[in-house]
Amino acid sequence: xxxxxxxxxxxxxxxxxxxxxxxxxxxxxxxxxxxxxxxxxxxxxxxxxxxxxxxxxxxxxxxxxxxxxxxxxxxxxxxxxxxxxxxxxxxxxxxxxxxxxxxxxxxxxxxxxxxxxxxxxxxxxxxxxxxxxxxxxxxxxxxxxxxxxxxxxxxxxxxxxxxxxxxxxxxxxxxxxxxxxxxxxxxxxxxxxxxxxxxxxxxxxxxxxxxxxxxxxxx
Numbered sequence: 001x002x003x004x005x006x007x008x009x010x011x012x013x014x015x016x017x018x019x020x021x022x023x024x025x026x027x028x029x030x031x032x033x034x035x036x037x038x039x040x041x042x043x044x045x046x047x048x049x050x051x052x053x054x055x056x057x058x059x060x061x062x063x064x065x066x067x068x069x070x071x072x073x074x075x076x077x078x079x080x081x082x083x084x085x086x087x088x089x090x091x092x093x094x095x096x097x098x099x100x101x102x103x104x105x106x107x108x109x110x111x112x113x114x115x116x117x118x119x120x121x122x123x124x125x126x127x128x129x130x131x132x133x134x135x136x137x138x139x140x141x142x143x144x145x146x147x148x149x150x151x152x153x154x155x156x157x158x159x160x161x162x163x164x165x166x167x168x169x170x171x172x173x174x175x176x177x178x179x180x181x182x183x184x185x186x187x188x189x190x191x192x193x194x195x196x197x198x199x200x201x202x203x204x205x206x207x208x209x210x211x212x213x214x215x216x217x218x219x
Contacts, residue, residue, distance in 0.1 A: 007217055014210055076100065153184025 016031035061067055076097045083094035156177070 011214060011217065014214065018210075149180075150183065150187045153180045154188050155184070157181045157184035157188060 013031050013034070016027045017035075019025055019031075020028040055070060055073070061070065079094050080097035080101070081094070082090045083098060085091050085094075161181075
């Protein structure tokens with residue numbers, strides 16, 4: 001009985017999410033709010049169990065520095081709670097805590113991107129093993145050069161464009177620079193297009209998986 005009730009509830013929520021294909025409606029909003037609420041509740045439970053409750057453990061308040069860190073953390077959390085106040089002057093006191101949370105999150109993302117993506121790519125040419133086309137090593141060299149040229153073009157495109165005088169605009173160096181930026185623009189558009197295509201393919205695959213799950217559950 002319990003398994004049948006769970007299957008029926010899962011089916012109803014799945015169909016409620018699928019109803020978004022026919023337009024925005026109350027059923028979809030109800031399902032999305034339920035899913036978001038469950039996710040927020042899960043995160044809150046994990047935070048309470050693994051962060052807050054261990055922090056209030058008496059064994060963690062032995063060293064004076066730990067006491068100071070605990071008091072500072074409590075003050076920052078209390079200030080962050082003021083962001084939900086209806087009074088604007090009280091909400092302003094929560095800005096330092098909000099900025100600290102955003103700054104730490106951004107720093108962690110930047111450090112992860114540098115250690116996981118940027119630094120390995122910068123160090124790769126030192127230990128590069130040209131084995132993409134074993135029978136044609138020249139193609140390996142060309143592919144590396146094109147990849148480097150494209151990466152620099154995207155970087156130049158993302159830089160702010162400065163106003164140029166008519167004399168500089170007609171120079172061959174400026175023409176080459178603009179062409180490089182244009183190449184970076186199209187490379188960025190192709191990369192974004194491939195990313196969107198992969199996301200669309202993943203969603204179609206998820207849709208097929210959910211339909212197969214529903215058919216296998218009831219038929």
